[in-house]
Amino acid sequence: MAETVLRVEDVTVYYYTLRGVVHAVEDAWLEAGAGEMVALVGESGSGKTTLGFAMLNLVPPPGRVVKGSIWIGRIDLLSLRGEKLRQARGSLVSMVFQDPFTTLDPVRRIGDQLEEVLTEHGVTREEARSRVREVLESVGLPRDAAERYPHQLSGGQRQRVAIAAAIALEPQVLVADEPTTALDVVVQKQIMDLIDEIRRREGMAVVLVTHDIALAAERADKLAIMYAGEIVEQGPTRRVLENPLHPYTRALLASVPDIDSDRWPTPIPGQPPDLHRPPPGCRFHPRCPQAMPVCRERRPPLHVTSGGRTARCWLLEER
Amino acid sequence: MPRMGFASEALARPLARLLEGSTPQGRRLIKAGLAIFLAIVIMSLAAPVIAPYSPVKTVAPPLQPPSLKHPLGTDVLGRDVLSRIIWGGRIVLWVVALSVALSAAIGIPLGLVSGYTGGRLDKALSMIMDAVYAFPSLILAIALAAVLGPRPENAAVAIAVVYVPTYFRMVRGQVLRVKAEPFIESARALGLPPWRILREHVLPHVLPTIMVVFSLSAADAVLTEAALSFLGLAVTPPTPDWGFDLYAAKMRALSYPWLIIGPGLMITLLALSLALIGEGLGEKMAVG
Numbered sequence: 001m002a003e004t005v006l007r008v009e010d011v012t013v014y015y016y017t018l019r020g021v022v023h024a025v026e027d028a029w030l031e032a033g034a035g036e037m038v039a040l041v042g043e044s045g046s047g048k049t050t051l052g053f054a055m056l057n058l059v060p061p062p063g064r065v066v067k068g069s070i071w072i073g074r075i076d077l078l079s080l081r082g083e084k085l086r087q088a089r090g091s092l093v094s095m096v097f098q099d100p101f102t103t104l105d106p107v108r109r110i111g112d113q114l115e116e117v118l119t120e121h122g123v124t125r126e127e128a129r130s131r132v133r134e135v136l137e138s139v140g141l142p143r144d145a146a147e148r149y150p151h152q153l154s155g156g157q158r159q160r161v162a163i164a165a166a167i168a169l170e171p172q173v174l175v176a177d178e179p180t181t182a183l184d185v186v187v188q189k190q191i192m193d194l195i196d197e198i199r200r201r202e203g204m205a206v207v208l209v210t211h212d213i214a215l216a217a218e219r220a221d222k223l224a225i226m227y228a229g230e231i232v233e234q235g236p237t238r239r240v241l242e243n244p245l246h247p248y249t250r251a252l253l254a255s256v257p258d259i260d261s262d263r264w265p266t267p268i269p270g271q272p273p274d275l276h277r278p279p280p281g282c283r284f285h286p287r288c289p290q291a292m293p294v295c296r297e298r299r300p301p302l303h304v305t306s307g308g309r310t311a312r313c314w315l316l317e318e319r
Numbered sequence: 320m321p322r323m324g325f326a327s328e329a330l331a332r333p334l335a336r337l338l339e340g341s342t343p344q345g346r347r348l349i350k351a352g353l354a355i356f357l358a359i360v361i362m363s364l365a366a367p368v369i370a371p372y373s374p375v376k377t378v379a380p381p382l383q384p385p386s387l388k389h390p391l392g393t394d395v396l397g398r399d400v401l402s403r404i405i406w407g408g409r410i411v412l413w414v415v416a417l418s419v420a421l422s423a424a425i426g427i428p429l430g431l432v433s434g435y436t437g438g439r440l441d442k443a444l445s446m447i448m449d450a451v452y453a454f455p456s457l458i459l460a461i462a463l464a465a466v467l468g469p470r471p472e473n474a475a476v477a478i479a480v481v482y483v484p485t486y487f488r489m490v491r492g493q494v495l496r497v498k499a500e501p502f503i504e505s506a507r508a509l510g511l512p513p514w515r516i517l518r519e520h521v522l523p524h525v526l527p528t529i530m531v532v533f534s535l536s537a538a539d540a541v542l543t544e545a546a547l548s549f550l551g552l553a554v555t556p557p558t559p560d561w562g563f564d565l566y567a568a569k570m571r572a573l574s575y576p577w578l579i580i581g582p583g584l585m586i587t588l589l590a591l592s593l594a595l596i597g598e599g600l601g602e603k604m605a606v607g
Contacts, residue, residue: 056508058504058507058508060504061437083512086510086511086512087510088510089507089508089509089510090508090509090510090511091510094508094509094510095505095508095509097501097504097505097508099501102500102501102502103501103502103504103505104502104505105502105506105519105520106502107523107524108519108520108523116511116515116519117509117510117511120510120511120512120515121510162505165505165509166508166509169510
């Protein structure tokens with residue numbers, strides 16, 4: 001296995017709202033090796049985006065990381081403050097966002113927007129200029145893209161610009177938050193191909209935040225399934241798909257339509273919980289077909305199996 | 320467009336930028352406002368050349384009605400009213416320019432920082448600004464000018480203090496809007512320092528609004544200056560100034576109306592021209 005470059009240890013993020021504390025992410029563990037793609041899969045409000053932001057120590061207020069570490073190489077990103085943290089963002093870990101139509105400043109040229117990322121990380125102006133050309137070319141944009149304004153580019157091209165900005169400083173970890181959701185299917189494939197190519201070429205670990213389990217299954221080396229703020233299961237993609245350990249993963253897979261079989265997708269009954277007051281015990285127990293008495297009372301521990309898989313479920317403990 | 324040499328081309332460019340993106344009606348407003356405003360500025364700058372008499376010397380018998388020699392008559396001290404009007408714009412323009420520049424120089428940076436950083440600093444600043452804003456502006460300006468003494472620069476400071484909260488609130492509000500844009504979040508994720516984000520990615524989006532506030536508050540400042548000057552809080556005699564001349568003419572307004580029409584009209588025109596520009600720019604905002 002590739003050398004581990006990202007290690008999320010026991011990360012918990014709360015939002016302190018007027019209505020109370022939102023338990024957005026609870027005790028998350030995650031690892032990604034160089035060149036590996038880990039997909040954080042979950043429905044809206046499962047905490048996947050929050051965890052993605054935590055990886056840049058950029059959880060928006062009133063949110064706060066209350067415990068845990070995020071190791072990138074030998075640096076704990078959550079321990080960094082001020083100038084050091086700013087320098088780390090972009091050069092150690094970087095992010096690509098969902099909507100390329102709004103993540104570029106509409107009034108600045110593409111080249112200037114890329115160049116400032118470099119110069120603000122200590123690259124000289126001349127070096128930055130040639131690096132901008134280089135990186136634009138490496139994401140498959142025409143040479144003159146630097147002179148253009150965002151509105152002159154298509155959605156796919158803009159997402160390429162956003163990717164170029166994110167990888168300009170060759171970070172070790174790239175967090176991609178639903179990078180293709182705003183794009184049409186053909187462009188989606190092109191962008192995912194580009195991300196795959198970059199991570200293999202640069203040895204960059206990619207955290208793909210997505211609600212699209214089919215996309216994750218197709219692209220990621222590892223899956224981390226999130227439900228109600230918890231990573232309920234994670235492991236190598238093939239094994240998770242073939243032999244899901246957690247009932248939620250099974251339910252999620254059953255809810256995906258499959259054109260090769262006669263099986264109809266099965267929805268998961270019920271609603272995800274309100275994270276102001278998550279259910280006691282296992283957070284999935286109100287919707288779980290296999291819930292047992294213990295699930296209502298005690299939170300399942302992190303179960304580690306052979307082959308680098310983890311899951312949180314009492315069924316595994318009873319065995 | 321006929322070529323009219325370098326000067327007109329230098330003017331054409333900013334004019335085009337100003338008109339860009341506005342509605343046809345907005346464009347008409349801006350053009351009309353600019354025409355009046357520039358005419359007054361040119362008149363004031365060229366006063367030594369175009370004024371027929373000295374504005375401060377007795378050149379004829381007092382209180383003469385309009386005649387060929389004195390198109391707007393003479394005042395109580397036998398000074399040429401037209402000459403005083405031509406010279407009188409200088410003080411207003413100076414005070415207005417100075418006060419607008421001062422309040423913008425204080426209000427805009429504070430609004431930027433306050434809105435962007437948020438938290439306690441923002442709360443404290445907003446409270447102070449709201450407190451100043453809550454005062455009736457004219458009364459506050461009068462009080463300040465009275466304390467500072469009757470000099471144009473002091474009047475400018477008094478007016479500036481009154482308008483700082485206007486800039487602050489407007490800029491802060493816009494910053495809050497821009498701050499929520501995803502490209503700001505993205506800039507933070509890419510490790511850009513706050514001051515750079517503020518200067519390069521927030522300020523350009525706030526600027527159009529600032530232009531509107533700029534001209535509207537300048538229009539207001541014209542009236543405030545006239546009021547201060549009317550009360551003798553901006554200039555000392557015999558300096559020619561519209562507001563002050565209006566005061567001097569007040570008592571004789573019914574018998575000698577030519578004394579009051581000139582200064583009054585000029586104050587109105589100047590304020591109107593700036594308000595027109597502001598309204599025109601506002602149209603542009605509504606479109607964009």
